[in-house]
Amino acid sequence: MYYPYFRGKQFDLITIRECAPLMAKVGFTPIVEPVKENLNGLKRAIDAVNSAGGDLILIVNPVNGEHSEDPAALTALMQDELxxxxxxxxxILLSEGMTVEAIMALCNSYRERQITLIHSGFTDRTLADHLEREGMAIRHVFVGDNRLYRKHFKGDERILVLNGFEKRANRQHPEYEEFSDLHVTFEELGMDGFGxxxxxGADYSDGGGPAYSVAIHLTCIDPSKDDAMFIHHFKSIRYETPTDPAGKFAEALDNLAAEVNSEGTNILKTNAVLEFLSLRDSGHFPGLGYAKKLSMNHHIETLAAYFLAKK
Structure with missing residues (x-):
């Protein structure tokens, strides 16, 4: 059903750990592209998924981060410990420039497992013929909306992953904009799941620069818009200099609280939102990475509530 795509940074992995029981309950399957050499956080996230009885897709050949040049540690983790x-x-991440022969070699090395091919920039449609000849049961994840390419894999399990978050300087975000309708339309598009x-956002960066403006991003589903998902960007008032991130976080929290406590808001009071409100009451600034983690938790909680309500 839902396949959230994570880069394996610290707070991404904490989100997976904290949301593992909920994701297992609803049937969500996180995709993780490991980007940090140290695998301890990744292992803890996998342990949480295992304990909850959930599923996870671990990319064994990432193109971003510290394993992109040598994924041997990930190969050993998958083939030994897991x-x-x-x-x-x-x-298996299929990026631009890969050959069909290299992809088939990777598939054969994991032949006894449920393989997921993540098509991200690769467009050689002859791959479908090679897979059919080998008789492999493959799950396909398509990053981006290349319909002419993905039609060649019709008949297999197919998941469509689209980017709903546009990266900008925080002060340039509008207050409110559409995020996605894929959670509503994926079956209409002939997909078995979405992400x-x-x-x-889809663009990978190892770290951020100084925050002139602080923004908290919260998604919500609007029943009056055929259940499309939108995103609020709650921004600080000040953005002239990179100083006082704690004070700017408090300004963004004030804007968040005003919306969340307003009559008729579509933002659910998830556990993550309640923690945001608690941080406002206490005046505590946990750091921008932690705030992003809460926003990711809220996104998963919001989609989980949507699908649980449909059961």
């Missing part, structure tokens, strides 16, 4: 965990599926990059 060998008996069939709920942790190897994900997104949460409130982080």
């Amino acid at each position: 060998n008996e965990h069939q709920n942790i599926a190897p994900g 997104d990059f949460l409130i982080v």
Whole structure:
């Protein structure tokens, strides 16, 4: 159903850990592209998914981060420590420039597992013929809306991942804009599931620069708009200099609280939102990474509530 795409940074992995029971309950399957050399955080996230009885797709050949040049540690993790965990599926990232031969070699090395191919920039449609000849049961994740390419894999399990978050300087975000309708329309598009990059966006960066403006991003579903998802950008008032992030966070929290406590808001009072409100009451600034983690948690909680209500 829902396949949130995470880059394996610290707070991404904490979100997976904290939301593992909920994701397992609803049937969400996180995709993780590991980007940090140290695998301890990743292992803790996988342990949480295992304990909850959930599923996870682990990309074994990331194109971003510290394993992109040498993924040997990820290969060893999947083939040794995770060998008996069939709920942790190897994900093979198909990027521009890869050859069909290289892809088939990777597939054969994980032949006994449920393989997920993540098509992200690769467009050689002859791959479908090679997979059919090998008789492999493959799950396909398509990053981006290349309909002519993905039609060649019709008949297999197919998931469409689109980016709903536009990266800008925080002060340039509008207060409110559409995020996605894919959670409503994925079946209409002939897909078996859908995904997104949460409130982080598809473009990878190892770290951010100084925050002139602080913004908190919260998604919501609007029943009056055929259940389309929108995103609020709650911004600080000040943005002239990169000083006083704690004070600017408090300004953004004031804007968040005004909307969340208003009559008729579509923002759910998820556990993450309640924690935002608690931070406002206490005047505590936990850091911008922690705030982003809360926004990711809220996004997962919001989609979980939507699908639980439909059962």
